[in-house]
Amino acid sequence: QVQLMESGGGLVQPGGSLTLSCLASGFSFKSYAMTWYRQAPGKDRELVARIGETGDRPRYNDAVKDRFTISRDNVKNVLTLQMNNLKPEDTGKYYCRGEYTEWWGPGTQVTVSS
Numbered sequence: 001q002v003q004l005m006e007s008g009g010g011l012v013q014p015g016g017s018l019t020l021s022c023l024a025s026g027f028s029f030k031s032y033a034m035t036w037y038r039q040a041p042g043k044d045r046e047l048v049a050r051i052g053e054t055g056d057r058p059r060y061n062d063a064v065k066d067r068f069t070i071s072r073d074n075v076k077n078v079l080t081l082q083m084n085n086l087k088p089e090d091t092g093k094y095y096c097r098g099e100y101t102e103w104w105g106p107g108t109q110v111t112v113s114s
């Protein structure tokens with residue numbers, strides 16, 4: 001069965017960094033483009049970043065461009081989101097998802113606050 005498990009969230013001060021990971025299993029990870037989404041309290045879930053099957057064509061939400069980097073390891077079946085220069089508006093629960101699927105992990109909480 002498909003499983004996506006995010007980790008790496010936490011509390012960080014503005015300007016800090018975090019690295020999120022998503023361990024995938026139960027499907028052919030290398031065959032799917034992968035995405036990171038986030039949901040802030042009281043807001044809709046939004047796309048943060050997307051990466052192609054082979055690690056190509058990364059795309060970012062304008063709000064995180066030049067601060068976040070999405071990457072993947074198709075041997076270890078891991079999707080990563082490196083987040084730098086974090087801002088309070090980056091606070092939310094972060095989820096990984098197979099593009100065009102309904103496969104979601106339980107999410108990992110990121111809180112940016114002083």
